[in-house]
Amino acid sequence: MNNEYKVAVSEVNQIIMLLPEKDKEKIPLSFRQFIKSEANPHFGQKIVPGIALKEQKISDGAKEILYFIYKKFFE
Numbered sequence: 001m002n003n004e005y006k007v008a009v010s011e012v013n014q015i016i017m018l019l020p021e022k023d024k025e026k027i028p029l030s031f032r033q034f035i036k037s038e039a040n041p042h043f044g045q046k047i048v049p050g051i052a053l054k055e056q057k058i059s060d061g062a063k064e065i066l067y068f069i070y071k072k073f074f075e
Helices: 003-018 028-037 058-073
Strands: none
Touching: 003 028, 003 058, 028 058
């Protein structure tokens, strides 16, 4: 796996972990487990709780994955 992919998945994993439980449950457990398994376990905390997502500096890859999650599980 390339580094850009690992960064994107790691960012998404952090975002999912910060979701309220009711929103987290909208994402199938198998998908959450896949994201977690693909994330770099040594990735530092990049997502700042309490700061709006649009203000976070996340990779384009993470934005694409989040868009997929939104379209697939939240609409």
